Amino acid sequence: MRVSGDDTALFYPISSGSCGNAVYVRCGETPFLIDCGLPGCRIERALRAIGEDPAGLSFILVTHAHADHTSGIGVMARRYRLPVYASSGTWEWMRRDERLGVIPEECRREFFRDPEIDSLPPSISISAFSTPHDALDSVGYRIAYNGRAAAVATDLGYVSLEVRAALEGADLVLLESNHDVEMLENGHYPEDLKKRVRGNRGHLSNRDAGRLAAELVRKGTTKIYLGHISQDNNTPRLALETVRRELRGAGIDPQTDVRLLLAKRGEPSEACYW
Numbered sequence: 106m107r108v109s110g111d112d113t114a115l116f117y118p119i120s121s122g123s124c125g126n127a128v129y130v131r132c133g134e135t136p137f138l139i140d141c142g143l144p145g146c147r148i149e150r151a152l153r154a155i156g157e158d159p160a161g162l163s164f165i166l167v168t169h170a171h172a173d174h175t176s177g178i179g180v181m182a183r184r185y186r187l188p189v190y191a192s193s194g195t196w197e198w199m200r201r202d203e204r205l206g207v208i209p210e211e212c213r214r215e216f217f218r219d220p221e222i223d224s225l226p227p228s229i230s231i232s233a234f235s236t237p238h239d240a241l242d243s244v245g246y247r248i249a250y251n252g253r254a255a256a257v258a259t260d261l262g263y264v265s266l267e268v269r270a271a272l273e274g275a276d277l278v279l280l281e282s283n284h285d286v287e288m289l290e291n292g293h294y295p296e297d298l299k300k301r302v303r304g305n306r307g308h309l310s311n312r313d314a315g316r317l318a319a320e321l322v323r324k325g326t327t328k329i330y331l332g333h334i335s336q337d338n339n340t341p342r343l344a345l346e347t348v349r350r351e352l353r354g355a356g357i358d359p360q361t362d363v364r365l366l367l368a369k370r371g372e373p374s375e376a377c378y379w
């Protein structure tokens with residue numbers, strides 16, 4: 106599938122949601138993962154399914170230290186000797202999480218503001234932005250390659266100014282569309298968990314995702330994956346319908362002005378060039 110000297114950029118959500126998160130990104134000859142909350146064998150299978158080689162991975166970027174984003178990191182770091190980039194707060198928690206197993210010392214890369222990736226080609230730049238979420242030092246990432254950008258923004262209590270600025274102008278965004286507000290209210294979650302999910306350090310609702318999507322499309326975003334969709338308080342169809350409604354309300358045609366995709370729970374989604 107790949108040719109050498111390939112300068113395409115690929116975005117491939119392997120799984121999204123509380124059951125496990127991982128996105129495969131390849132910018133030209135540099136392939137990497139954003140989060141790895143799945144068993145290593147599932148990551149490998151998903152990559153082989155689209156003709157990509159897991160042994161070619163260059164590094165892993167981690168958004169935050171919740172198990173749905175980190176559980177496979179130890180295995181992948183050990184198996185492929187991958188550098189793992191995470192904010193200092195995320196490292197603080199990952200070091201204590203025995204479920205990850207040993208992450209070899211030489212694989213650890215801690216950053217304070219933006220990750221400084223070893224021997225990254227000058228055509229790629231990666232920046233981190235803070236996300237309001239109930240994990241220490243939680244971040245999202247914006248990847249720029251040959252004048253275009255893709256970004257991952259899930260696990261967000263609300264859309265802060267920093268998040269908005271980081272996503273603006275990105276060609277492709279993986280955006281959280283976690284719950285339907287009414288399903289959450291009427292659902293079976295205990296009151297304190299409902300409060301956590303809808304709170305400022307919880308997860309983004311379909312409606313808020315739709316409003317942000319409208320702003321992003323106006324500023325040039327052409328591909329949006331809706332992700333981190335709750336199994337209990339949402340359905341993929343409801344997420345899509347709500348976001349489409351918000352787009353139409355803002356004068357945007359959800360069929361022609363933007364490509365809306367789903368980042369599925371527990372299975373790979375359609376890969377996209379950007």
Ligand SMILES: [Zn+2]
Pocket residue numbers: 122123126171173174260333
């Ligand atoms: Zn999560």
Ligand SMILES: [Zn+2]
Pocket residue numbers: 169171238240260
């Ligand atoms: Zn989380």
